[in-house]
Amino acid sequence: MKAPLFIRPLSADERLVLQTGLHSRDTFTRRRCQILLANAEGKTAPKIATQLGCATQTVLNALNAFVTEGMECLREKSHRTKSARTFLIQDTSAEQVFGLLRSNPSEFGRDPGLWTLSAVAEVAFEQGLTSRPVCEETIRQTFKRLGVDWMQAKSWGYPNLHDARQAAGLAG
Known part of the structure; x- marks a missing residue:
């Protein structure tokens, strides 16, 4: 069985940004803040998913995004595949x-x-x-x-x- 994924300890500034993000109008940002704060408190991905009513994979995606992107993970990215090009011929x-x-x-x-x-x-x-x-x-x-x-x-x-x-x- 895999060990549960936990993010690194949050700095005071990061924690403040995440707590402020809990009041965001953007649901993506608000959900990511909820996930990251819950994980920083020691909750595992399945428990967070149950608490928030979302899929465990959603929680894991948020945690992995924080590991790779840091606080940039609070901004929603394009859902378009990376291979899709708008115009191959300019x-x-x-x-x-x-x-x-x-x-x-x-x-x-x-x-x-x-x-x-x-x-x-x-x-x-x-x-x-x-x-x-x-x-x-x-x-x-x-x-x-x-x-x-x-x-x-x-x-x-x-x-x-x-x-x-x-x-x-x-x-x-």
Whole structure:
């Protein structure tokens, strides 16, 4: 059986911050303060969980967060996974990726005719427009962010980007 997890002794300043946090409007901060103060008084994770009506894992998460982050653990972090990226292709590169559509795929060693999302993704990486290979959905979302409908854009054969953007209704 694992030994119960206890945090280090709290300084007077930390204890004051935690006691003040008990009156916070933010429920996350208030719950973390309750957990840390109870543990500092010698209560184990299961007992704290029972007392507060939460899961033992919630208590363990709070205690481990205090061990690694200190008082920063009182601020709620994003729940988004660390692997999730908002935009893998930034604005400047997005315009350049969009610019690929004005050329023929055969110029880049691809089958002539219509662009495919995978071909755009491969060429964007080969041309250094993306820092790493990206998936088709990243390309689709990049075009969507630019206001471009992929189903129409893949067949554009316009000689320059201005004409393509005008056809998409993005330029006057």
